[in-house]
Amino acid sequence: VRAGIIVTGTELTSGLRQDRNGPWLARRTRELGLEPEQIILVPDRPREIAGALSFLEGEGVQLIITSGGLGPTADDLTAQVVAERQGREMTFDAELARRIEEIVAPLRERYPGIDAAALEAGTRKQAMVPEGASILAPVGTAPGLIVPPAYGETPLVLVLPGPPRELQPMFEDALAHEPLRALLARARPRCQATMRLFGIPESEIAQTLRSAAARGLDLAELEITTCLHRGEIEVTTAYPPSAQERYSALAAFIAERHPRELFSTDGRSIDQILAELLAERGWTIATAESCTGGMLGARLTDLAGSSRYFRGGLVVYSNQAKEALAGVPAQLIARHGAVSQEVAQALANGARTKLDADVGVGITGIAGPDGGSPEKPVGLVWVAVAAAGESGAPSVHARSASLPGGRADVRERATTLALHMVRRALPGAPRR
Amino acid sequence: VRAGIIVTGTELTSGLRQDRNGPWLARRTRELGLEPEQIILVPDRPREIAGALSFLEGEGVQLIITSGGLGPTADDLTAQVVAERQGREMTFDAELARRIEEIVAPLRERYPGIDAAALEAGTRKQAMVPEGASILAPVGTAPGLIVPPAYGETPLVLVLPGPPRELQPMFEDALAHEPLRALLARARPRCQATMRLFGIPESEIAQTLRSAAARGLDLAELEITTCLHRGEIEVTTAYPPSAQERYSALAAFIAERHPRELFSTDGRSIDQILAELLAERGWTIATAESCTGGMLGARLTDLAGSSRYFRGGLVVYSNQAKEALAGVPAQLIARHGAVSQEVAQALANGARTKLDADVGVGITGIAGPDGGSPEKPVGLVWVAVAAAGESGAPSVHARSASLPGGRADVRERATTLALHMVRRALPGAPRR
Numbered sequence: 001v002r003a004g005i006i007v008t009g010t011e012l013t014s015g016l017r018q019d020r021n022g023p024w025l026a027r028r029t030r031e032l033g034l035e036p037e038q039i040i041l042v043p044d045r046p047r048e049i050a051g052a053l054s055f056l057e058g059e060g061v062q063l064i065i066t067s068g069g070l071g072p073t074a075d076d077l078t079a080q081v082v083a084e085r086q087g088r089e090m091t092f093d094a095e096l097a098r099r100i101e102e103i104v105a106p107l108r109e110r111y112p113g114i115d116a117a118a119l120e121a122g123t124r125k126q127a128m129v130p131e132g133a134s135i136l137a138p139v140g141t142a143p144g145l146i147v148p149p150a151y152g153e154t155p156l157v158l159v160l161p162g163p164p165r166e167l168q169p170m171f172e173d174a175l176a177h178e179p180l181r182a183l184l185a186r187a188r189p190r191c192q193a194t195m196r197l198f199g200i201p202e203s204e205i206a207q208t209l210r211s212a213a214a215r216g217l218d219l220a221e222l223e224i225t226t227c228l229h230r231g232e233i234e235v236t237t238a239y240p241p242s243a244q245e246r247y248s249a250l251a252a253f254i255a256e257r258h259p260r261e262l263f264s265t266d267g268r269s270i271d272q273i274l275a276e277l278l279a280e281r282g283w284t285i286a287t288a289e290s291c292t293g294g295m296l297g298a299r300l301t302d303l304a305g306s307s308r309y310f311r312g313g314l315v316v317y318s319n320q321a322k323e324a325l326a327g328v329p330a331q332l333i334a335r336h337g338a339v340s341q342e343v344a345q346a347l348a349n350g351a352r353t354k355l356d357a358d359v360g361v362g363i364t365g366i367a368g369p370d371g372g373s374p375e376k377p378v379g380l381v382w383v384a385v386a387a388a389g390e391s392g393a394p395s396v397h398a399r400s401a402s403l404p405g406g407r408a409d410v411r412e413r414a415t416t417l418a419l420h421m422v423r424r425a426l427p428g429a430p431r432r
Numbered sequence: 433v434r435a436g437i438i439v440t441g442t443e444l445t446s447g448l449r450q451d452r453n454g455p456w457l458a459r460r461t462r463e464l465g466l467e468p469e470q471i472i473l474v475p476d477r478p479r480e481i482a483g484a485l486s487f488l489e490g491e492g493v494q495l496i497i498t499s500g501g502l503g504p505t506a507d508d509l510t511a512q513v514v515a516e517r518q519g520r521e522m523t524f525d526a527e528l529a530r531r532i533e534e535i536v537a538p539l540r541e542r543y544p545g546i547d548a549a550a551l552e553a554g555t556r557k558q559a560m561v562p563e564g565a566s567i568l569a570p571v572g573t574a575p576g577l578i579v580p581p582a583y584g585e586t587p588l589v590l591v592l593p594g595p596p597r598e599l600q601p602m603f604e605d606a607l608a609h610e611p612l613r614a615l616l617a618r619a620r621p622r623c624q625a626t627m628r629l630f631g632i633p634e635s636e637i638a639q640t641l642r643s644a645a646a647r648g649l650d651l652a653e654l655e656i657t658t659c660l661h662r663g664e665i666e667v668t669t670a671y672p673p674s675a676q677e678r679y680s681a682l683a684a685f686i687a688e689r690h691p692r693e694l695f696s697t698d699g700r701s702i703d704q705i706l707a708e709l710l711a712e713r714g715w716t717i718a719t720a721e722s723c724t725g726g727m728l729g730a731r732l733t734d735l736a737g738s739s740r741y742f743r744g745g746l747v748v749y750s751n752q753a754k755e756a757l758a759g760v761p762a763q764l765i766a767r768h769g770a771v772s773q774e775v776a777q778a779l780a781n782g783a784r785t786k787l788d789a790d791v792g793v794g795i796t797g798i799a800g801p802d803g804g805s806p807e808k809p810v811g812l813v814w815v816a817v818a819a820a821g822e823s824g825a826p827s828v829h830a831r832s833a834s835l836p837g838g839r840a841d842v843r844e845r846a847t848t849l850a851l852h853m854v855r856r857a858l859p860g861a862p863r864r
Contacts, residue, residue: 010657013468015458016668017659018450022473026447036445037480039473041454048469048491055487059480201543206505207550225442225476227449228595236448287726287747293733294719294726297747301725304801304839312753315719315729315745317738321787325744325757355753369736405597407736 001063001187003034004056004155008068008078009162010043020164021067028171029065030238033187037061044069049081053157057085062154063183065171068162070142072122079145082157083130087150090128096135096143097127103141134177139166144173146180156183190238193247195254196264197233198420202226205233205254212253218246231403231413232270233261263423270419271302277426278309278359285422286355287313288326288347290338291365291381295415311355316347326350326362337376339364344382345396352386352394359425360386361418365403367410379403381414385425397425433495433619435466436488436587440500440510441594442475452596453499460603462670465619466495476501481513485589489517494586495615497603500594502574504554511577514589515562519582522560528567528575529559535573566609571598576605578612588615622670625679627686628696629665630852637665637686644685650678663835663845664702665693695855702851703731709858710741710791717854718787719745720758720779722770723797723813727847743787748779758782758794769808771796776814777828784818784826791857792818793850797835799842811835813846817857829857 005025011017022039029036038056042048049069056064069078083090100123108114126142129135136144145159158174160167174180197205205226213219221243225236235254239247255262264273278285287296297313300306316322319333328346336342347362365381372378382400389395399421403413437457443449454471461468470488474480481501488496501510515522532555540546558574561567568576577591590606592599606612629637637658645651655670667686671679687694696705710717719728729745732738746757751770754760760778768774779794797813804810814832821827831853835845 011659012455013458013471014462014657014668014670015455015460015468016657016666017661018452018455020450023444023447023450026445028447030446036447037475038484039445041471043469051487051491052470055483058487059483201539201546203504203539203550203554204543204546207547210550223442225446225448227441227443229449234443234448236443236446238446289726289729291733292730293738293742294721294729294745294747297721297726297749298724298730298843301723301747301749301843302840304799306725307749310725310749312749312757313726313745313747314757315726315733315747317729317733317742317744321744324788325746325786354757356756367736408734409597411730411733 001034001183002061003029003036003063003065004059004061005029005036005039006049006052006056006064006066007039007041008044008049008066009041012041013043021162021167024164024168025065025067025171029063030190030192032175032184033189034063034184044075044077046077046081049078050085053082053085057155062156063158063180064155065158065160067160067167070126070144070159070161072126072141074125076125079129079159082145082147082159083133086130086147086157088130088132088147091131092124093127093129093135096129097123100126100138100141100143103138134179136170136174136177139170142166144170146174146177148179154183156180188240190240191244191247192236192238193251194237194264194267195235195251195262196270197235197258197261198231198263198270198416199261200233200258202228202233205235208254208257211257212250215253217249217253219250220246222247222250231416263420270416270423271299274419274423275303275306275309277423279305281426283358283426284309284311285359285361286311286351286357287361287363288351289313289315289363290317290322290347291367292363292411292415292418293317295411296361296363296418299415299419311357314351314354322347326354339366339376339380339382341382341384341398341400344384344398345386348384348386348396348398349394358387359422361422362386363414363418365410365414367407367414369407377402379405379410381410381417383414383418383421385418385421387425397421433466433615434493435461435468435495435497436491436493437461437468437471438481438484438488438496438498439471439473440476440481440498441473442477444473445475453594453599456596456600457497457499457603461495461497462622463624464607464616465621466616469493476507476509478509478513481510482517485514485517489587494588495590495612496587497590497592499592499599502558502576502591502593504558504573506557508557511561511591514577514579514591515565518562518579518589520562520564520579523563524556525559525561525567528561529555532558532570532573532575535570566611568602568606568609571602574598576602578606578609580611586615588612620672622672623676623679624668624670625683626696626699627667627683627694628702629667629690629693630663630695630702630848631693632665632690637667640686640689643689644682647685649681649685651682652678654679654682663848695852702848702855703734706851706855707735707738707741709855711737713858715790715858716741716743717791717793718743718783718789719793719795720783721745721747721795722749722754722779723799724795724843724847724850725749727843728793728795728850731847731851743789746783746786754779758786771798771808771812771814773814773816773830773832776816776830777818780816780818780828780830781826790819791854793854794818795846795850797842797846799839799846801839809834811837811842813842813849815846815850815853817850817853819857829853
C-alpha cells in the first residue's frame with residue numbers, strides 16, 4: 001500500500017520554517033507497513049493543493065495524508081479542495097458545530113474583547129465537511145477527516161490539522177476508523193533495522209554492500225538506505241518479516257567486515273550507547289572544550305538522566321582560560337600551540353582532575369574560517385581522552401583529524417569524534 | 433518566474449532524516465525574486481524522480497532545482513533521469529573526470545585499504561553528464577549541472593548535490609552561469625525584510641497586524657509571514673520595491689507597539705547582534721551553565737571571531753561542580769535549591785570572576801522530563817546576568833521563566849532567553 005503526504009503552508013515553501021509533520025507521518029506510515037513515497041510541501045492555496053492531490057493520484061498512491069489548512073478562517077481551504085477532488089459536496093454538520101462551540105466557549109471568557117461574530121463564522125466554517133467523510137474528533141478546534149473518493153476505492157484522503165500536537169494524536173485516532181482501518185489491514189508491516197558505523201567513508205559501505213552481493217548473499221526484498229549524518233554512516237534496512245534471515249546474514253557480513261567501525265546494530269545513537277555504558281559502569285565524565293565551545297557538554301546532557309554520569313565541563317576558549325581553569329601549563333601552549341596533541345592531553349587530564357571524574361575529554365582545534373596555517377589548517381582537531389588505565393595509573397589517548405566542511409561542520413564532527421573516542425576508551429566496552 | 437524544488441533521499445521520504453536543503457533553496461530562490469511553489473521529497477528512485485520532474489513541468493514552473501543523487505555509486509541516478517527528461521544524451525567528460533580524480537586522490541592515502549577499482553568506477557560515473565549541460569565545479573566530488581531542455585526554453589533544471597555544505601556554495605556559483613543567469617534576469621527581485629521580537633506570544637503579533645489594518649495602514653502587496661522560532665517571533669515581509677513606503681510604515685507601527693520586544697529589524701539574529709555589541713564595546717563574556725550543559729557557550733562560539741569576546745565557560749551540572757568551579761556556596765544550594773534566583777546569581781558572579789570577564793551569565797533550571805516538583809515544575813529556569821553597574825560596582829539581574837515543551841525545547845529556549853537578557857543588560861545598548 002503506497003502513500004503520499006501533502007503538507008500545506010506558505011511559511012514552509014518559502015523556507016521560513018522547517019516542516020516537522022512530513023517526517024513524522026512518513027515514519028508512522030512506514031511502521032504501519034505503508035510505503036510513504038512522496039512528501040510534498042505546497043503553499044496554502046487551492047490551486048497548488050489540488051495540483052499535489054492530482055499528482056499523487058496519478059502516481060497511483062492508495063492513501064494521501066494532508067496536513068494543515070483546517071483553521072477557522074476563510075483562507076483555510078484544504079477540506080474543500082479535498083472534497084472537490086474526491087467528488088463530494090460540502091455539507092454542514094450540526095452535531096460537529098455544537099462540539100466545536102463547546103471547545104471554543106472558554107475563549108470567550110478568557111478574552112472578553114474577542115470578536116463573537118468572527119468566532120461563530122469560524123465554528124460554522126470548521127463544521128462544513130465533505131458528505132460521506134468520516135469525522136475525527138477535534139484535538140484543537142479543527143476536526144480531521146477521512147474522505148473516500150465518490151467513485152472507486154482509492155485514493156483515500158486523510159485530512160489532518162497542521163499543529164503537530166493536534167496532528168499526532170489525531171493520526172493515531174484515525175487508525176481505528178473505517179475506511180482507513182480496512183486499507184491498513186491490507187498493508188504488510190515491515191521490519192526496519194539500523195546499523196551505525198563511524199570512521200569509514202560512505203563509498204566504503206557501498207563497496208561492502210556490493211561485496212555482499214558478489215559473495216552470494218541474497219539481498220532480495222531488503223531495501224537498504226545508507227546515509228552520512230554528523231560523520232556517522234547509517235545503514236537502514238526495511239524488509240518483510242519473511243526476509244529476517246537474509247537481513248541477519250547481511251548484518252553479520254557488515255559486522256565482520258567493519259568490526260571496529262560498527263557501533264550500533266539496534267538503532268541506538270552514539271549518545272545513547274555512551275550514556276548507557278557510563279551509567280552501567282557507574283563512571284563519570286567531564287569535558288574541557290576549546291573549539292567546540294560547549295557542544296560536547298550540551299550533547300552529553302541531551303538525554304534525561306545525564307546527571308548520573310556527567311560531572312561538568314570547562315569551556316576554555318581563550319589560552320588564559322585553558323591555563324586558569326584546566327591547568328594547562330602556559331609553556332605547553334607556547335611550545336606546541338593551543339591546537340596540539342600535548343594541549344589536548346592536558347585538557348583531558350585537567351577536566352578529569354578538576355571535576356573529579358573517571359573520564360576526561362579534551363578538544364582543541366581550528367574551526368575556521370580564520371586561524372588556519374599551512375601546518376595547522378582549518379579543520380585540524382586534536383581530541384584526547386583521559387581515563388584510569390589497566391594498572392590504575394591514568395592513561396591518555398589522543399588523536400587528530402582533518403575534518404571537512406565549514407565552521408559548524410568542523411565543530412559538530414569534532415564533537416562526534418570525541419564521543420566515539422570515549423566509547424572506544426571505556427575499558428572492556430564491547431565494540432558494538 | 434516560478435520555481436519548484438525536488439529533494440531526493442529515501443532517508444527523507446521515510447522520515448529518518450529531516451530535509452535541510454528544501455527550506456534553504458526556497459529561501460534563496462525567493463530572495464532572488466523567484467516564486468518557490470513546491471518542495472517535493474522523493475525516494476532515490478528514477479521513477480519517482482522522473483514523476484516529480486514531470487509534475488513540476490506540468491505545473492508550469494520555469495526552474496526546477498534538484499538536490500541529491502549525484503554520488504559515485506550506481507544508484508545515484510539524478511543526472512541521468514534529468515537528462516532523459518530534458519531530452520539529452522549522457523556523455524563522458526574527460527576533463528571533468530581528471531578534476532574528480534584529483535579530488536579523490538587524497539582518499540587513497542587516508543584510507544589505504546580503499547577499493548581502487550570502485551573509486552575509479554565512481555569517478556567515471558560522476559564524469560558522465562548530459563550533453564549540452566553547463567557543468568558546475570565540484571565542491572565535494574560531485575559536479576553540479578544546469579540542464580536546459582533540448583527543445584524549448586523551460587523548465588531549466590539545476591542539479592545540485594545533497595550535502596548542504598556542497599549544495600550551498602554550488603548554488604551561489606550557479607547563479608553566474610548561463611542559462612540560469614538569463615532566467616534570473618527576468619525575475620522581479622522582491623524585497624524581503626525580517627523583524628524579530630522576543631517576549632510576546634504569536635497571537636499578539638497577529639493582533640498587531642490586525643490593528644495596523646484597522647488603523648488604516650495600506651498593507652497591499654505586503655506578503656507577511658509570522659513564525660515562532662526558538663522562542664522568538666519572526667515577521668518576514670516580501671514586497672515589490674514599489675511598496676517600500678508601505679513596508680516602512682508597517683515596520684514603524686510594529687516598532688512603536690513593541691519597543692522592548694523588537695530587537696532586530698535588519699535580519700540579524702540575536703547571536704549576531706550580541707556578537708557585534710560585545711565586540712564594539714570591547715567587552716568579554718563568560719558563562720556558568722547547569723541545565724543547558726554548554727549550549728550557551730556553543731552558541732556564543734558559533735560565529736567566527738568569537739574569541740574576541742568569549743572568555744570561556746563552566747558547565748556545572750552537578751552541585752559539586754557548582755561549588756568547586758563556580759564558587760557557589762554549598763549552603764546557598766542547600767537553602768534555596770539548585771534551581772533558584774540565588775544560585776543563578778551566584779553562577780553569573782562565579783563565571784564573571786573565575787573567568788575574569790566583563791559579563792557573567794548563569795543558567796539553572798529543570799529541563800525534565802524528571803526532577804520537577806509542584807513548586808518547581810519542569811520548565812522552570814532561572815537566568816542571571818552579572819555585569820559592572822553604572823557606579824562600577826557589580827550588578828546582577830535575574831529572572832525566571834516557565835518554558836514550554838520537552839527537554840530539548842526547554843534547554844534551547846533557556847539559552848535564547850539568556851542571550852536576550854545579556855543584550856538588555858549591556859548598558860546603553862540600543863533596544864533594537
